[in-house]
Amino acid sequence: MPIAALDDKGQVLVDEQYRALNRSRTEKAEVNTHPIQALExxxxxxxxxxxxxxxxxxxxxxxxxxxxxxxxxRKRTSADPKVLETELFKLFARQPSWPFAQLQAETQQPGPHLKSVLETIAAQHKAGPNRGQWSLKKEYLVGS
Structure with a gap:
């Protein structure tokens, strides 16, 4: 027996069993499963x-x-560019290429200031094994 059927006028006739099922579902959904508890x-x-x-x-x-x-x-104070250049030359004497973060940690200089001084005396490697590291320009290397 079908749950719903159409009568002569095109109205939907709903089975009594289906109505009872819907009523029970609605009543079940209306029950509050999370009651509010008043605190002492x-x-x-x-x-x-x-x-x-x-x-x-x-x-x-x-x-x-x-x-x-x-x-x-954490704030770093900018050193005089000539003093910073001297310090950078000493660092490059210790090691030929440096990552920027290490240079900043060694010199304790603000990033933009260090980068502006570095760009005058060093070149950044764009590719290869030392990618992203800085090394002295050829005119500053000893023996060239």
């Missing part, structure tokens, strides 16, 4: 205390004064 006064205070402790720990970790100090410590 003590439990609410404990949760607030826990939340405040977490907030205190988080603020201890990220105190603005400490962040400013750390930022100041």
């Amino acid at each position: 006064h003590n439990r609410r205070q404990n949760l607030e205390l826990l939340r405040s402790k977490r907030a205190a720990v988080a603020t201890e970790r990220l105190k603005p004064e400490d962040a400013k100090k750390r930022k100041e410590e």
Whole structure:
């Protein structure tokens, strides 16, 4: 027996069994499966205390004064270009090619300043085994 059929006027006739099935599904869907639970006064205070402790720990970790100090410590001051050139020549005497990050760590100079001085005395390798590293230009190499 079909669940739904059309009558003489084209209206849909629905089986009583199908109606009961839909009604039970709807009633089941309307039931709240996650009831709201009211907290007792003590439990609410404990949760607030826990939340405040977490907030205190988080603020201890990220105190603005400490962040400013750390930022100041990480700042690098630009050296005189001639002094920096001398320091770079000493580094290139130790090792023929350097990655930029290592040069910056050795000289403790800001990136843009170091790069501008480097471009005058060194060339960056674009390909090959030393790709991305800097080495002295030919006019600065000893014995050329």
